[in-house]
Amino acid sequence: MKTWRILLLSILALVSACSGNQSALDPGGAAAIHIEHLIIGVVAVCTAIWILVMIVLGWALLRDHSQESGRSGERQLTLTVTAGLGATVLIITGLTIASFYTTRSIGLPENASLTIVVKGQQWWWQVIYADPDPAFSFQTANEIHIPVGQDVRIQLESADVVHSFWVPNLAGKQDLVPGRSNSIVLRAERPGVYRGQCAEFCGMQHSHMAMMIIAEEPALYQRWLAAQRSDGVKATNPEASAGMAAFLSKPCAACHTVRGTPASGTTGPDLTHVGSRQTIAAGLFETSRGSLAAWIADPQTLKPGNNMPMVPLTSAELRDISAYMESLK
Amino acid sequence: MDEPELDRRLTAIWSTPAGVWGTLSTVDHKTIGRRYIVTAFIFLALGGMLALAMRLQLSQPEARFIGPDRYNQIFTMHGTNMMFLFAVPVMEAVAVYLVPLMVGTRNIAFPRLNAFSYWIYLAGGMLLWIAFAVDAGPDAGWFAYVPLSGPEYAAGKRADIWAQMITFTEVSALAVAVEIVVTVFKQRAPGMSLDRIPLFVWSMLVTSFLVILAMPAIMIASTALILDRLVGTHFFNPAEGGDVLLWQHLFWFFGHPEVYIIFLPAVGMVSTIVATFTRRPVFGYLAMVMALIATGVLAFGLWVHHMFVAGLPRLGESFFTASSMVIAIPAGLQIFCWLATMWAGRPVFKTPFLFVIGFVVIFVIGGLTGVMVASVPFDTQVHDTYFVVAHFHYVLVGGAVFPLLGAIYYWFPKMTGRMMSETLGRWIFSLIFTGFNLTFFPMHILGLQGMPRRIYTYQPEMPWSGVNMFISLSAVILAAGFLLFFIDVIRSAKSGSAAPANPWGASTLEWATASPPPSYNFGRLPVVGSLEPLSDNPETLPVATGLSVNRRELVVTSLVEALPQARESSPGNSIWPLWSALATTAMLIWSIFTPWAVVWGSIPVAITLVGWFWPKGVPEDDS
Ligand code: HEM
Ligand SMILES: [Cu+2]
Numbered sequence: 045m046k047t048w049r050i051l052l053l054s055i056l057a058l059v060s061a062c063s064g065n066q067s068a069l070d071p072g073g074a075a076a077i078h079i080e081h082l083i084i085g086v087v088a089v090c091t092a093i094w095i096l097v098m099i100v101l102g103w104a105l106l107r108d109h110s111q112e113s114g115r116s117g118e119r120q121l122t123l124t125v126t127a128g129l130g131a132t133v134l135i136i137t138g139l140t141i142a143s144f145y146t147t148r149s150i151g152l153p154e155n156a157s158l159t160i161v162v163k164g165q166q167w168w169w170q171v172i173y174a175d176p177d178p179a180f181s182f183q184t185a186n187e188i189h190i191p192v193g194q195d196v197r198i199q200l201e202s203a204d205v206v207h208s209f210w211v212p213n214l215a216g217k218q219d220l221v222p223g224r225s226n227s228i229v230l231r232a233e234r235p236g237v238y239r240g241q242c243a244e245f246c247g248m249q250h251s252h253m254a255m256m257i258i259a260e261e262p263a264l265y266q267r268w269l270a271a272q273r274s275d276g277v278k279a280t281n282p283e284a285s286a287g288m289a290a291f292l293s294k295p296c297a298a299c300h301t302v303r304g305t306p307a308s309g310t311t312g313p314d315l316t317h318v319g320s321r322q323t324i325a326a327g328l329f330e331t332s333r334g335s336l337a338a339w340i341a342d343p344q345t346l347k348p349g350n351n352m353p354m355v356p357l358t359s360a361e362l363r364d365i366s367a368y369m370e371s372l373k
Numbered sequence: 374m375d376e377p378e379l380d381r382r383l384t385a386i387w388s389t390p391a392g393v394w395g396t397l398s399t400v401d402h403k404t405i406g407r408r409y410i411v412t413a414f415i416f417l418a419l420g421g422m423l424a425l426a427m428r429l430q431l432s433q434p435e436a437r438f439i440g441p442d443r444y445n446q447i448f449t450m451h452g453t454n455m456m457f458l459f460a461v462p463v464m465e466a467v468a469v470y471l472v473p474l475m476v477g478t479r480n481i482a483f484p485r486l487n488a489f490s491y492w493i494y495l496a497g498g499m500l501l502w503i504a505f506a507v508d509a510g511p512d513a514g515w516f517a518y519v520p521l522s523g524p525e526y527a528a529g530k531r532a533d534i535w536a537q538m539i540t541f542t543e544v545s546a547l548a549v550a551v552e553i554v555v556t557v558f559k560q561r562a563p564g565m566s567l568d569r570i571p572l573f574v575w576s577m578l579v580t581s582f583l584v585i586l587a588m589p590a591i592m593i594a595s596t597a598l599i600l601d602r603l604v605g606t607h608f609f610n611p612a613e614g615g616d617v618l619l620w621q622h623l624f625w626f627f628g629h630p631e632v633y634i635i636f637l638p639a640v641g642m643v644s645t646i647v648a649t650f651t652r653r654p655v656f657g658y659l660a661m662v663m664a665l666i667a668t669g670v671l672a673f674g675l676w677v678h679h680m681f682v683a684g685l686p687r688l689g690e691s692f693f694t695a696s697s698m699v700i701a702i703p704a705g706l707q708i709f710c711w712l713a714t715m716w717a718g719r720p721v722f723k724t725p726f727l728f729v730i731g732f733v734v735i736f737v738i739g740g741l742t743g744v745m746v747a748s749v750p751f752d753t754q755v756h757d758t759y760f761v762v763a764h765f766h767y768v769l770v771g772g773a774v775f776p777l778l779g780a781i782y783y784w785f786p787k788m789t790g791r792m793m794s795e796t797l798g799r800w801i802f803s804l805i806f807t808g809f810n811l812t813f814f815p816m817h818i819l820g821l822q823g824m825p826r827r828i829y830t831y832q833p834e835m836p837w838s839g840v841n842m843f844i845s846l847s848a849v850i851l852a853a854g855f856l857l858f859f860i861d862v863i864r865s866a867k868s869g870s871a872a873p874a875n876p877w878g879a880s881t882l883e884w885a886t887a888s889p890p891p892s893y894n895f896g897r898l899p900v901v902g903s904l905e906p907l908s909d910n911p912e913t914l915p916v917a918t919g920l921s922v923n924r925r926e927l928v929v930t931s932l933v934e935a936l937p938q939a940r941e942s943s944p945g946n947s948i949w950p951l952w953s954a955l956a957t958t959a960m961l962i963w964s965i966f967t968p969w970a971v972v973w974g975s976i977p978v979a980i981t982l983v984g985w986f987w988p989k990g991v992p993e994d995d996s
Binding site for chain 1: 440441442445513514518520521525526611612615616617618656657660682683684687690691694695698699701702705706708709710712713715716717718719720730733734737738741742744745747748749750751752753754755756757758821822823825826827828829830831832834835836
């Protein structure tokens with residue numbers, strides 16, 4: 045009795061001690077908390093079963109086999125096997141009920157007050173905050189802000205292939221299937237930045253398709269909303285102004301949108317407030333002038349196969365454009 | 374007729390001519406079975422090298438050993454190769470060799486079809502590997518989800534090659550399944566009634582039915598994919614009224630039973646080895662047979678658990694949770710019966726039995742994690758992560774490869790007439806067992822820590838690098854174990870100590886003949902009076918007489934009681950199955966490029982079939 049408990053505890057300790065960011069064992073959201081309880085319970089039960097089976101195996105193999113068990117032994121074996129089978133049925137039933145119970149505890153999309161549309165693209169996340177008033181609607185990429193303590197419905201669509209939306213600290217995953225609209229509920233119980241990542245193989249750069257969920261207090265969230273609804277910041281210094289001019293005259297504008305400028309391409313992420321986002325290229329780099337410049341100079345080496353071509357720029361243009369991008373707070 | 378004379382006469386009609394011609398035209402199930410097994414193990418080795426390549430790339434964050442393009446080909450090839458070119462074929466291959474011997478007949482039913490199925494399998498495997506060698510290997514995953522594998526997102530011929538390779542293996546697997554079913558139903562030794570069939574044969578019978586029932590789903594799926602890609606249909610294109618999830622349903626309706634197509638034969642191997650090395654019949658014969666059949670039936674009721682995160686209706690998900698959980702019950706029953714057998718028997722710890730013990734240790738973990746992923750909420754966290762990678766390797770390697778290695782050690786003396794090394798066997802077992810667990814157990818943790826699968830790299834800030842490095846190093850131990858295994862096989866085949874007819878004191882019919890068996894399997898056909906014909910009275914196994922010694926003949930017996938019904942002649946060697954396989958291969962490969970290949974390519978196929986079935990007349994019967 046004692047040994048298996050120690051073993052079990054040490055296994056669980058081993059597993060949870062390793063949990064860092066992006067982990068199902070470090071939940072910060074309602075659904076993930078329910079699931080974590082289920083995980084711990086089920087793992088505990090199963091570990092106990094495994095240890096029990098191993099004890100029986102060891103005993104069966106190593107016991108003194110010299111004294112033969114006759115016919116009566118046969119009947120006893122039948123009874124034992126039947127008992128084992130009965131126990132299996134009971135445990136399976138118990139685990140099934142526990143699973144159904146957890147499913148029911150997880151929020152239903154219909155009850156959410158806020159809906160955000162997330163569209164999977166090879167290999168980034170398009171995030172749409174739609175509002176009945178079009179002036180209030182806006183788009184962003186790879187970064188989803190949500191208010192803490194509120195059920196948020198994430199409506200999942202795909203622009204190309206199957207992707208899977210997964211932020212393990214907040215909830216389980218849900219696929220984005222072309223031609224369908226799925227949804228999942230996120231409810232963060234504490235503020236924080238939660239990393240998520242595409243979980244369904246979606247082609248060449250599936251590995252680099254991450255996103256950040258930023259859960260913040262409602263007041264902060266409202267402030268962020270207001271900022272995002274405004275157009276891109278006007279270029280304030282000469283470098284940024286030159287960068288803006290270069291951006292608009294180069295092919296950049298064909299693929300990207302910066303609201304308040306003529307740039308209205310939709311192939312790539314909306315860049316209106318790119319400078320305020322934590323990462324670029326779907327979680328690949330922290331946003332900084334250097335990383336923006338590096339990306340623009342050579343996107344294909346940094347993230348081979350992605351859908352942004354290299355746009356030939358002079359070093360002055362590159363410097364100016366990256367200044368402009370960084371200024372888009 | 375005395376024994377030497379009988380041997381001379383039977384050898385004259387059953388043996389394969391020497392030389393290249395004999396090699397290409399043989400229809401002896403033992404030769405084909407051996408060939409099949411060796412080929413499957415070569416694919417295992419190749420697939421293992423791919424795995425090592427993946428582990429090299431993942432040992433460090435943002436490593437640049439292998440680029441994303443090649444990496445995606447590698448993991449696709451690894452999965453496809455292991456499932457379609459190794460695991461399923463190897464089980465069929467072992468059955469091709471063993472089932473006729475175990476049921477006491479002289480050749481498999483439809484021997485020429487058997488030859489054909491091997492050639493087709495070889496061609497399909499070579500197609501895949503040649504494509505990979507010239508950088509045209511498929512790269513959309515072994516389950517090739519649409520639309521990623523569809524016309525829009527998979528340019529070139531990679532996905533077509535994948536889909537066509539599926540066709541090759543389907544044809545081959547279906548052919549073998551039909552041969553096994555007929556052999557078991559109609560060619561059992563007189564007296565081997567249904568309740569005296571060895572458990573391995575039962576497991577292959579159930580497996581064959583699974584193949585016959587599951588393969589049509591993947592045939593429809595891969596054909597629809599080829600049509601979408603080549604002819605411009607829109608089966609899977611939602612913009613034109615098609616459905617992406619249709620692919621997933623069809624694929625998994627096949628894909629889940631496929632897991633049992635791999636696992637059930639292993640169950641049969643375990644039962645055989647347990648019976649021999651505990652010196653008693655497996656406890657609960659009837660329960661074991663029922664469990665096999667129940668698993669086979671249930672296998673078709675739980676494919677949706679592969680799609681729990683695809684957004685299906687909740688009620689449906691509950692049903693599939695329950696049905697996926699239920700399959701643990703027959704699995705548990707089997708484990709209990711083996712444990713009871715070990716408890717009541719007198720265990721002898723030889724290498725085959727060690728692998729069976731390893732199987733129990735590992736497979737129980739895989740089964741329990743299977744129960745975990747059967748739960749929808751649990752699965753939404755671990756689906757498509759390394760947790761699942763760990764789970765299915767515990768099931769596939771623990772549940773199938775361990776029994777298979779045990780089976781190779783066990784039946785090697787029968788097949789080659791030589792023993793494998795017991796000392797090396799212990800080393801090999803220890804290395805593979807340790808290496809396996811060190812490699813795959815930590816993956817459970819990685820999955821819970823959020824590492825998705827099918828990623829070619831990860832960023833240094835993720836807390837995964839230490840564990841990944843550990844896993845990669847452990848994989849080397851595992852690989853060393855397999856390397857040693859291959860060395861031992863080759864060494865033993867050349868210079869192992871000579872094996873007697875029945876080295877383990879086993880009780881099934883394949884041990885009633887010489888090691889290796891003569892071309893005609895049994896000089897006089899055995900007559901079976903119990904489940905354990907050899908342990909009853911090994912010296913005086915009753916025999917049936919009356920078969921011709923001038924032409925290839927078998928006894929056909931009744932379905933339930935195995936009462937002799939007729940003498941049936943068995944086809945002789947022929948080169949036509951090879952020509953037919955070549956013509957079919959040409960047609961299938963050509964059809965990757967144009968649908969017209971199906972029309973024109975069928976002409977040579979038809980011609981070879983005429984050659985194959987051309988009546989040659991029957992030698993005079995003297996009896
Ligand atoms: C020099 C002109 C361009 C600039 C300054 C620029 C800037 C950027 C930036 C900053 C990102 C990262 C956005 C984020 O992750 O939030 C990005 C990503 C992307 N851009 Fe561009 N871009 C340019 C040209 C283009 C063009 C011409 C295309 C389309 C043909 C394009 C398509 C994309 C796509 C598809 C991504 C997402 C890549 C991924 O993460 O997988 N870009 N671009
Ligand atoms: Cu992805």
